[in-house]
Amino acid sequence: MRCRASVRSSRILSSSMTSKGKDSLFLLYSFSFLSSNFLMSFDIAMCCRFPPTAATVSSSLLLGICSLPDTKFGSAIETALADSACYEQDDPNDRLSCFCDKALVNVGTDLARLVPGRVSTEVDARLAYDALGIVRKVHRLLQLYYELEVPSERLLFKIPSTWQGIEAAKLLESEGIQTHLTFVYSFPQAAAAAQAGASVIQIFVGRIRDWSRNHTGDPELDAICRKGEDPGLELVAKAYNYIHKYGHKSKLMVAAIRNKQDIFSLLGVDYMILPLKILQSLKESITYPDEKYSFVRKLSPSSAMTYNFSQEELVNWDEASFSSAMGPASKELLAAVLEGYANQTKRVEELFGKIWPPPNV
Numbered sequence: 298m299r300c301r302a303s304v305r306s307s308r309i310l311s312s313s314m315t316s317k318g319k320d321s322l323f324l325l326y327s328f329s330f331l332s333s334n335f336l337m338s339f340d341i342a343m344c345c346r347f348p349p350t351a352a353t354v355s356s357s358l359l360l361g362i363c364s365l366p367d368t369k370f371g372s373a374i375e376t377a378l379a380d381s382a383c384y385e386q387d388d389p390n391d392r393l394s395c396f397c398d399k400a401l402v403n404v405g406t407d408l409a410r411l412v413p414g415r416v417s418t419e420v421d422a423r424l425a426y427d428a429l430g431i432v433r434k435v436h437r438l439l440q441l442y443y444e445l446e447v448p449s450e451r452l453l454f455k456i457p458s459t460w461q462g463i464e465a466a467k468l469l470e471s472e473g474i475q476t477h478l479t480f481v482y483s484f485p486q487a488a489a490a491a492q493a494g495a496s497v498i499q500i501f502v503g504r505i506r507d508w509s510r511n512h513t514g515d516p517e518l519d520a521i522c523r524k525g526e527d528p529g530l531e532l533v534a535k536a537y538n539y540i541h542k543y544g545h546k547s548k549l550m551v552a553a554i555r556n557k558q559d560i561f562s563l564l565g566v567d568y569m570i571l572p573l574k575i576l577q578s579l580k581e582s583i584t585y586p587d588e589k590y591s592f593v594r595k596l597s598p599s600s601a602m603t604y605n606f607s608q609e610e611l612v613n614w615d616e617a618s619f620s621s622a623m624g625p626a627s628k629e630l631l632a633a634v635l636e637g638y639a640n641q642t643k644r645v646e647e648l649f650g651k652i653w654p655p656p657n658v
Contacts, residue, residue, distance in 0.1 A: 351414035353455065354405040356641040359397070362404065363648055373403035378649060393646040397421075398434075400649075402441040409447050417453035417477045417497075422638035425457040431465035435474060453477040453497060457635060458486045460616045467493035477550075480634050482508075483517075483627035487536035489614040491545040497568075500536060501630075502529035503553030508626045515626040528626075529553075530562050537566055537596045538604035565596030 362370045376399075377383070383395035405416045418438055424430040435454045442452060454469065455477040456462045463486075466476040475496040481487050482505055490498045506529040509518045518528045537549050548567040554560060557579055560569060571579075612618055 350412050351416070352405075352408040352412050353417045353419070354401050354408060355419035355455070356397075356401075356638065356645045358404065359400055359645050360641065360648070363652075370404050370407055373407050374400045377403050378652065389650070393649055394421075396649045397642065397645055398437055398441060400645075402438055402445065405452075406442065406445045406447050409451050415451055415453050415475070416447075417455045419455045419638075420457075421642055422457055422635050423642060425459045425635050426461045428461040428465040428468075431456055431462060432468055435465070435469055435476075439474060449474060455479050457631070457638075458490055458498075459631070459635075460489070460619050463489050463493045463495075463619075466490065466495045470494040470496065480631055481536075482532075482630045483623055484532060484535055484539075484610060485614060485619050485622040486627065487532070487549075488539055488610065489619055491536075491540050491543075491547045492614055494545070495547050497550050498536065498540075498547050499550040499552055500529075500533050501553040502527075502533060502551055502559055502563075503555045504630055505529035505532060505626065506555075508630060512626065512629075515624040517624050518626050527562075530559065533563055533566060534596060535604070535606075538601040539606065539610075541598040541601035542604060542606075561593075562595060565594040 359374065362368050362374060377396055378400075380395070380399050383392055383399060386392040386395055401418055405418050409416045420431055420434050420438075424434055435456075438454065439449060439452070442449075453475045456466055456479065458478045458481045463478065466478055469476050470493065477497040477499065478486075478490040478493075478495040479499040481490065481498055481500045487498055487500065505518070506527055509515070509522055509528045513519055521528045521531050533549065533551055539545075540547050540549060550568040550570065551563055551566050552570040554569055554571050554575060557575060560571070560575070560579060563569065609622075
């Protein structure tokens with residue numbers, strides 16, 4: 298099998314204040330690989346200008362690698378499909394799952410050699426409502442990384458923010474394993490993830506905004522919209538303030554950034570995942586502090602101390618309170634993304650089933 302990956306480049310932008318009060322922007326790099334239906338060319342010149350420091354490995358990445366020939370990551374998948382431990386699995390489903398785990402870890406290991414920061418590895422979305430299944434999967438992936446001499450401090454494990462995913466993250470974090478809770482579309486998810494001690498919590502600003510523009514019936518989002526505010530940006534601000542006001546260790550990551558205005562509105566958040574075209578336009582922007590959209594920090598630990606939360610928002614979240622507080626938007630968005638990611642994993646398994654065993658094995 299000969300493969301080539303196509304890469305969509307993006308940045309993780311983290312902003313903080315210097316001792317002189319000026320905004321200092323620290324840029325981390327992240328990239329995602331797209332399936333063959335959404336291939337984009339990789340701008341080498343842009344990569345040189347914004348060197349990569351972090352990465353994510355996922356089922357969509359594996360599909361991207363396998364969609365075209367001659368990628369440097371192709372050998373990682375070939376090696377996975379030739380793995381003797383997977384080959385010895387009698388159950389075909391177990392064999393394919395083993396191949397997928399090996400492929401994720403092999404590619405993740407290659408990425409860890411390319412970037413100085415952490416590599417986040419996707420956990421099968423089909424386990425989203427199985428806390429023990431998630432824990433077992435992460436232990437399995439971590440063991441495979443250990444066999445390839447990748448230390449745990451270089452790794453994150455990307456887990457859906459269902460209640461079961463949050464419970465799994467809590468257990469894993471207690472073992473010193475860093476977790477990345479994703480698909481956060483509501484404050485209950487963000488607060489419960491922070492209480493669980495997740496290392497990274499990821500909110501999707503644009504998806505929340507899109508839902509609110511096309512739907513009504515979510516009381517929390519409707520109230521925000523009536524005030525003329527953006528529900529995605531408001532969720533990020535509330536989650537950031539909650540984390541910092543109450544001393545949680547989590548770092549907040551923002552994704553689905555659609556424009557420069559989103560960036561300016563969220564300066565101070567720990568990480569932003571940015572498409573390179575937005576990053577480039579940001580680099581070319583000239584702004585002044587008194588403008589609405591300018592390089593002035595909007596979120597900070599000190600300002601978080603003045604943010605007021607309701608008693609309902611300050612509960613110690615359990616499964617019952619979590620489930621009852623999830624609104625229509627978060628339920629619908631979470632269900633849709635889990636279905637999409639589960640289908641991607643199935644596509645990878647189907648593909649591996651067709652090409653296994655690889656040539657010369």
